[in-house]
Amino acid sequence: MSSTTQEKVTPIKNSRNKMTPDRMRYFGHLLGSMGDILHSRFLTKRPRPFIFSLMVTSKCNCNCDFCFWKYHKDNDDMTLAEIQRLMKEAKQEGYVDSILWGGEPLLRQDFAEICKQSHDLGWYTKMATNGYFLEQNPDFGKYTDIAFVSLDAIGDKHDEIRKMPGLYNRVVNGIEYHKKHSPKMRIYICCTVSAVNDFEQLKEVAKFCQDTDILLYFTVNKSNQDFHEWQGKDYLKKLELETDALAETFIKIKELKKAGYPIRNSDYFMDYIINKQNYYECHWPQVATVIYSNGDLLKCTDRKPFLNVRNRPFGEALRSKEFIEVANACKDCKLACVGNYALDVSGLWRFDWPAIKSLAQIAIT
Ligand code: SF4
Ligand code: SF4
Numbered sequence: 001m002s003s004t005t006q007e008k009v010t011p012i013k014n015s016r017n018k019m020t021p022d023r024m025r026y027f028g029h030l031l032g033s034m035g036d037i038l039h040s041r042f043l044t045k046r047p048r049p050f051i052f053s054l055m056v057t058s059k060c061n062c063n064c065d066f067c068f069w070k071y072h073k074d075n076d077d078m079t080l081a082e083i084q085r086l087m088k089e090a091k092q093e094g095y096v097d098s099i100l101w102g103g104e105p106l107l108r109q110d111f112a113e114i115c116k117q118s119h120d121l122g123w124y125t126k127m128a129t130n131g132y133f134l135e136q137n138p139d140f141g142k143y144t145d146i147a148f149v150s151l152d153a154i155g156d157k158h159d160e161i162r163k164m165p166g167l168y169n170r171v172v173n174g175i176e177y178h179k180k181h182s183p184k185m186r187i188y189i190c191c192t193v194s195a196v197n198d199f200e201q202l203k204e205v206a207k208f209c210q211d212t213d214i215l216l217y218f219t220v221n222k223s224n225q226d227f228h229e230w231q232g233k234d235y236l237k238k239l240e241l242e243t244d245a246l247a248e249t250f251i252k253i254k255e256l257k258k259a260g261y262p263i264r265n266s267d268y269f270m271d272y273i274i275n276k277q278n279y280y281e282c283h284w285p286q287v288a289t290v291i292y293s294n295g296d297l298l299k300c301t302d303r304k305p306f307l308n309v310r311n312r313p314f315g316e317a318l319r320s321k322e323f324i325e326v327a328n329a330c331k332d333c334k335l336a337c338v339g340n341y342a343l344d345v346s347g348l349w350r351f352d353w354p355a356i357k358s359l360a361q362i363a364i365t
Helices: 021-043 080-092 111-120 156-162 167-181 199-212 227-231 235-239 243-258 267-274 314-318 321-332 342-349 353-363
Strands: 051-057 097-102 124-129 146-150 186-192 215-219 288-291 296-298 305-308
Touching: 021 342, 051 080, 051 111, 080 111, 080 314, 097 111, 111 124, 146 167, 156 167, 167 186, 167 199, 186 199, 199 215, 199 243, 243 267, 267 342, 267 353, 288 296, 305 321, 342 353
Parallel strands: 051 097, 051 288, 097 124, 124 146, 146 186, 186 215
Antiparallel strands: 296 305
16 A cells, blocks of 8 residues: 655635635535434335436446446426426425436536525535536526536546547536535535546645646446446446555545545545455435436446336325335445445445544534
8 A cells, every 4th residue: 555645735715615604504404404314214115216227318428437327318308397297296205305416417408407496495405417508508507506516637638538629628618616605505526436547646636736726526427236237338447446446545535635636525435445445235226216208217236227206296206116125125225336425325325433433523624
């Protein structure tokens, strides 16, 4: 194991990420999530997820090698009215939080309306974008609490990874636009750690976030089995860093965080990778319901559809035998995929103290 001590960065005065009365809403949301976990765990006999995760379109203008969804593109996205109906029904079922993603969500001209529906329901509203249309389709910023913008390297290298010329410049300009016009929206860079970028490039991304006063989250797609065979292709596996290389990278990322870079991965998450662990008890499907753009619910284990909610009352689907079986099967899942949130949320679900402590530290910074 090698280690490089990073120089401390100077904190930004009046940072846009500083604590404000508005951010108390975020705390309310976090505390509410703990309440929902308690309710879901102890007070109901069936799974009661509360995070509404919706792919609003399968279409995308980029063509990243590590994309989970590139072979799932179709022209069958749900309409705005269908999405609004689902959201209202999900609210009645106790969902409190949404994450809206794609494909590229900003390809939808009605995306701001989708965010508005989520916001009007009182949900803490998050979206994920490749950033190409941030300035061209900007109104979502009025209704969104957090935007996750992908950036895997600085300059042409990012365009190369995402196979989209001009993307990096549009991300930079789009972020500046929203810092000005969407002052309450927190902006995170989402940087995918894979075999296509190295630590120096990751550090440049961290520096960019520090200089532009936005937050940073490193994502990893990793499982301890051939999870990526679901499409009959192993292209994703080839882009994963090996366990040792990934651990080395996260040792250095953790040092960047300690030095003051605005990295918001939990220590709980990073220590799991650094310690080369390969199993945790996952509870993600009991917490979040992931809905594909045509209304399919997909099993996270093989990404195959098992229910469709497009023309069916959402509450009826949640109470169906198929839904309950799939959600409860997660406790026996051995894949232990290190997705964006599954590890942290599962730690909270189990009331694992290091997870609670580490996520609370992130909340107050
Ligand atoms: S930007 Fe996202 S959705 Fe689009 S190809 Fe890349 S990983 Fe896939
Ligand atoms: S580890 Fe969790 S999120 Fe991953 S496939 Fe298994 S149940 Fe699903």
